Amino acid sequence: MKIVQISDTHLTAVGGPTEAAFRLLARHLAEDVRPDLVVHSGDIQVLHPDDAADRAHARGLLDLITAPLLVVPGNHDVGMPGVDAWAGLTVTDERVGAHEAAFGPDHWRHDTDDAVLIGIDSELLSSGLQREADQWRWIEATLADLPEGRPVLFFLHKPLWAVSDEPADHQVDVGPVARDRLLRLLEGIELRAVGCGHLHRYRQVQRGRAIEVWAPATAFLAPGGDELPEGRQELGYVEYTVADGEVRAEFRLVPGMPQLTTDDLPWVAEAIETLTAAAAV
Numbered sequence: 001m002k003i004v005q006i007s008d009t010h011l012t013a014v015g016g017p018t019e020a021a022f023r024l025l026a027r028h029l030a031e032d033v034r035p036d037l038v039v040h041s042g043d044i045q046v047l048h049p050d051d052a053a054d055r056a057h058a059r060g061l062l063d064l065i066t067a068p069l070l071v072v073p074g075n076h077d078v079g080m081p082g083v084d085a086w087a088g089l090t091v092t093d094e095r096v097g098a099h100e101a102a103f104g105p106d107h108w109r110h111d112t113d114d115a116v117l118i119g120i121d122s123e124l125l126s127s128g129l130q131r132e133a134d135q136w137r138w139i140e141a142t143l144a145d146l147p148e149g150r151p152v153l154f155f156l157h158k159p160l161w162a163v164s165d166e167p168a169d170h171q172v173d174v175g176p177v178a179r180d181r182l183l184r185l186l187e188g189i190e191l192r193a194v195g196c197g198h199l200h201r202y203r204q205v206q207r208g209r210a211i212e213v214w215a216p217a218t219a220f221l222a223p224g225g226d227e228l229p230e231g232r233q234e235l236g237y238v239e240y241t242v243a244d245g246e247v248r249a250e251f252r253l254v255p256g257m258p259q260l261t262t263d264d265l266p267w268v269a270e271a272i273e274t275l276t277a278a279a280a281v
């Protein structure tokens with residue numbers, strides 16, 4: 001079976017080049033790729049989780065994906081955990097609720113004959129919300145109840161494994177506490193792939209029997225000069241092939257899709273500056 005992972009679409013009610021890129025992607029998937037399933041690994045909407053117009057507009061655009069679509073939220077959809085959340089946008093019950101009203105449950109299990117897909121809300125991890133405790137209970141129960149021998153693909157917005165030894169100025173992965181707990185729980189299952197977004201770059205690394213896949217964004221490339229591993233700095237998507245119990249993943253370009261940076265989206269760069277400056281006061 002063929003599963004496509006898209007990520008970091010950062011869609012806005014304003015439209016613009018990121019929407020044009022998304023429309024190209026959706027048409028390419030519907031007409032040329034024809035996947036069995038599509039997973040969106042978060043940052044659906046552009047920047048602010050409370051922007052209802054962005055959310056509604058993004059919801060409409062995701063309907064252009066004709067294959068069954070599974071969605072996990074990113075930090076720009078529901079906020080981040082912790083006191084150092086980007087631009088002070090902390091994950092809250094209301095924000096997750098608004099996301100779920102538009103896109104469905106923030107964590108889910110999807111069974112097929114070839115594989116089991118599991119998606120979780122990485123932004124709840126270490127948040128201390130009741131929803132976090134509920135999700136941990138759900139993860140434990142779900143992983144304890146998997147069909148024997150069927151490969152598992154696990155999706156979340158932030159990377160599960162540590163991204164860098166250097167301390168970063170924002171949350172780049174799920175952090176050590178959630179990572180240790182998740183890895184212990186994942187130990188006993190037929191884990192073959194862990195797909196995330198958030199870093200706006202592609203990388204594939206072998207982790208035991210599983211591949212760790214950083215999906216590229218479709219919206220814009222990460223600004224240069226960060227301390228993180230470079231990976232492949234191109235916009236596109238990931239195509240997974242599941243066959244005979246094994247999972248392979250490959251980076252794919254969308255024909256004709258421009259390689260946008262925030263320099264091409266000056267109002268996004270400006271909005272980022274405004275949000276982060278307001279949070280710093």
Ligand SMILES: [Fe+2]
Binds near residue numbers: 042043074200
């Ligand atoms: Fe993003």
Ligand SMILES: [Fe+2]
Binds near residue numbers: 199
């Ligand atoms: Fe993100």
